[in-house]
């Protein structure tokens with residue numbers, strides 16, 4: 001029997017009799033064109049009539065050289081007359097997938113593909129959309145449209161392929177450093193044996209922790225992209241950043257925003273190799289952030305500390321807090337805080353980020369890393385890959401070590417002549433100019449204190465119950481070109497860490 005068109009996933013319909021489900025299906029047109037953010041690169045049109053009933057049709061199209069992802073969307077106007085079109089595709093040499101009437105579109109990329117389709121290289125040349133035509137009524141005519149988009153590497157974010165999970169601007173909470181069985185993530189199998197850990201457990205843990213985005217940063221590989229394409233259709237309120245942990249003998253660094261191949265094989269002291277890696281990542285619009293730079297390197301953890309010869313002017317972000325070894329204290333001597341502060345003192349503008357480095361999302365004991373602890377909380381224009389990365393670059397970001405999903409830390413500094421800068425922003429100040437700063441800190445917990453770091457003077461005060469502090473008449477920094485705030489517990493352990501406001505000192509008389 002010809003398989004029927006599958007219903008879209010609608011949990012509320014579970015348990016309804018099949019008849020009702022069938023009737024409901026009739027109400028949904030079989031092909032709805034999706035808005036894809038930009039015009040299609042190719043549009044194929046045609047029609048089917050009764051002689052096409054229970055036949056197949058191939059629609060040739062040409063894939064140009066240099067394409068690393070394609071997207072196909074099928075729509076038609078025959079829903080009211082019960083015309084059904086099935087969808088599949090062939091590349092120049094082989095069959096690449098079939099979704100029948102279950103989907104109206106698909107993507108195929110080098111690393112991942114819509115379930116039902118085979119990822120891999122996209123050979124240029126003559127491809128064919130394969131239409132199956134299980135039903136056309138005797139007197140029906142249905143006009144179809146196939147829209148095809150191509151993504152070329154090195155052209156930055158492409159709106160046809162980067163659709164946000166949520167459109168609204170706001171604070172978004174994520175874990176930027178996670179591992180699954182696609183690298184060295186392990187957890188007990190169903191019989192209790194240690195086994196590579198499947199990615200869906202990390203997704204479940206991320207939802208339980210109230211996260212909005214995650215990065216599965218496997219060591220040097222992107223094989224997780226295929227699993228993510230499937231899981232993202234189920235966990236459809238969770239954004240997954242393309243990521244990997246470039247793992248070298250002289251340090252680890254996460255690369256966010258691309259699945260493109262990157263060579264991780266840096267030699268000893270290989271500054272040119274690192275520059276080539278940064279060139280390649282930047283060409284993809286990706287963001288590179290060294291991980292756990294304060295860890296010692298040695299036989300316990302080979303290459304874990306960051307010792308690579310680095311042009312820090314090219315590094316936009318740094319993992320300053322890692323959850324990998326809770327026993328050492330997330331913000332203790334092995335954190336990246338000391339390096340971060342040093343870089344800021346040198347005038348670098350590096351956004352501090354955090355990642356839990358969780359390898360087993362099923363462990364909940366306090367001595368194990370937990371998904372979402374620490375979390376990186378980013379102010380972004382949307383919950384989409386380009387906007388989250390832009391939010392990290394902008395520096396309006398705080399780190400939450402407490403695991404309280406309601407935690408919030410934000411501040412804005414104002415000059416007396418009405419200029420202002422939030423976290424990540426810059427103020428030009430004359431020597432002796434004074435600043436007013438409003439700090440908002442919510443969900444910081446009992447006994448929390450507010451502390452200033454950098455060149456704004458010694459501030460260490462109890463956080464009032466409302467969480468808002470107005471600091472007036474602060475002297476402009478005379479040396480350090482940055483300041484930021486942290487919220488600490490009664491014992492001094494950091495709960496929230498804010499990013500800097502940067503200061504440019506005007507020369508006297510300017």
Ligand SMILES: [Zn+2]
Pocket residue numbers: 245252291292304
């Ligand atoms: Zn690492």
Ligand SMILES: [Zn+2]
Pocket residue numbers: 177179245357
């Ligand atoms: Zn890692």
